[in-house]
Amino acid sequence: MSADSDERGASADAEARVPVLADVAQLAGVSQQTVSRVVRGSPSVARRTRERVEAAIAEVGYRPNVVARTLVTKRSHRIGVVAANASLYGAAMTLQGIQEAARATGYSVSLVMLPELTTVSVQEALEELRAQYVDGAIAVVPEDGAQDAVRAVDAAFPCVLAPGLDGAGVADAYWAEVAAARAATDHLLDLGHRTVHHVAGPSDWAESRARATGWRTALVERMRVVPRPVRGDWSAASGHAATLGLPLQEVTALFVANDAMAVGALSALAGKGMHVPDDVSVVGFDDVPEAAYYAPPLTTVHQDFAEIGRRCVRVLLGRLHDRVVEAGTSTPGLVVRASTAAPPLLR
């Protein structure tokens, strides 16, 4: 029972060595191959033999050497993840979802976090992962150049892109986000705002574009003026700065592309003496856990990032095993809180 007692066993030359297949085989009086079969759960082992082997395994405390196994089978049961900045709530949660799903399926995760996403850096990261003999990779790299890199490598080495949907699926996720942004904008319009201003994310992120597209579509559809959006880099600081670049005297509603920037926007507005939601309504995107506690509680679009991560894993493993996977889409939904209200004119 206890750790490595090795008084028994035929040749007790043991020096607290890590037990290998051969040790178990010898103790159980069978061939290595039989032990290997037991370990892998092969059906063609007689029950009595299996039991004997299992006892021996337990006795010596044998654990298979995954490195040797990988060398032979060419399957590491590990997946790689390329991610950007973990300080982004979405990325961090997606990573968590990936982890969770991978672990649940018996896969482990190798991580490469990139300080900046460029075609080159992502490509390098993927090559690095590949050199690590991971079976496939997930790239949580919503930036355009990065996505090109992924697609370039994909042929030789299975990669799935972060929204987690193959082929047409990517589009689904994109459109789901567009729809959510549109719903957010519609919500503001429904409250009576004439139009809605927009603080967008970096222009080379698909998310930014989806959210901006949804916003624009909502406005156009109702034939409203489409103001020129300002742009941030997802950070609160950039949201603050971008908001100050808006013609604030005429802004009554603001759709911000993520919650962190929305915090910056709230702060900028407060700095200008404008009250939210009395003077200006603000809607964010992501629904970070703090969103309900901001001042005021932020109306925002909820996203299930962990589910996105899990979905990526399903798709990737499906690909690895030549299975077609029904990925399913998780639709982001608007959460209305206290940062939105009717415009001042209508009060």
Next chain:
Amino acid sequence: MSADSDERGASADAEARVPVLADVAQLAGVSQQTVSRVVRGSPSVARRTRERVEAAIAEVGYRPNVVARTLVTKRSHRIGVVAANASLYGAAMTLQGIQEAARATGYSVSLVMLPELTTVSVQEALEELRAQYVDGAIAVVPEDGAQDAVRAVDAAFPCVLAPGLDGAGVADAYWAEVAAARAATDHLLDLGHRTVHHVAGPSDWAESRARATGWRTALVERMRVVPRPVRGDWSAASGHAATLGLPLQEVTALFVANDAMAVGALSALAGKGMHVPDDVSVVGFDDVPEAAYYAPPLTTVHQDFAEIGRRCVRVLLGRLHDRVVEAGTSTPGLVVRASTAAPPLLR
């Protein structure tokens, strides 16, 4: 130059196979061993031979198989990381620091994220990592039971605990945090508050205890009343709830154990019609990037989590190579913003 052109090379039986040492050796007309030496940068290879081999490597596009190498050398050049919830800003940034430092040193990172930290779950995670043949592990698990688990495994398998300091160093990090909490409390006291209330984190986190200890020490040292602290779980929601459990009519200063809970506290206070900092001063801990944009901008203690992560890597790699590493301590420092002011009585 281009990818895998294989018209040349003696036996062109090539089927787009991944090139191995033997292929390079044959092409260069040397033994595998010599190629291996070149690959590993051994000095005992004649210059001309090395050049020939390097050319052959480039020609066939050879890349060493790390799995085979690991099998022989018993070194994977990979480290494991066990972390908790990535939605915690500190954990996410620490992870990023780890990643960065590891990658810079030629190590890759395997990640296990745990939904909950318990002695058992952490122990399992470490065993899992070990079974993956990582060379060592870093545990970003500030919870007590988890830390016991790490220490238990450590003897057999090098692990460093998240604050990233071996032995006495752990204490250093702890005391640095105590000192910072104390400085935060002193700051409030200096402003004229009679005493300071405290919203603490989970009781089994070392961080919680350090911050509470610093707070208590500051109060005791100046012979102030030490109010009963309330407790949250690091989340904004819990900070909100905990704050409401305080005798708010007598609170003028509040030290909250992290920024997320401070957001909750701010929200709770606002809900009670209390103004910050006019009626109550609030200090947080961590200095998340949004802290400067909260309403009001939050006075908090800045921590360099990425540096903590990097330090962990230095310590671990030092241990792996039997080097003693001067880890150095990064001292957290108070950042005064607009959430603190003199108490109302003194105005």
Next chain:
DNA sequence: GTGCTCATTGTTAGCGTTGCCAATCGGCAC
């Protein structure tokens, strides 16, 4: 009894690398 099948088990070769030791060779002191 013979020949067949099925279930189980064993044997033999690798997988792609590195560690260890031996071999080769030019140069140099004697």
Next chain:
DNA sequence: GTGCCGATTGGCAACGCTAACAATGAGCAC
């Protein structure tokens, strides 16, 4: 010429496992 040295290079045997095939033996129809 002989012997020895250091610098290079090569050969061979692992590392711990699995794939493929061979071997064994029991059970059964004839």
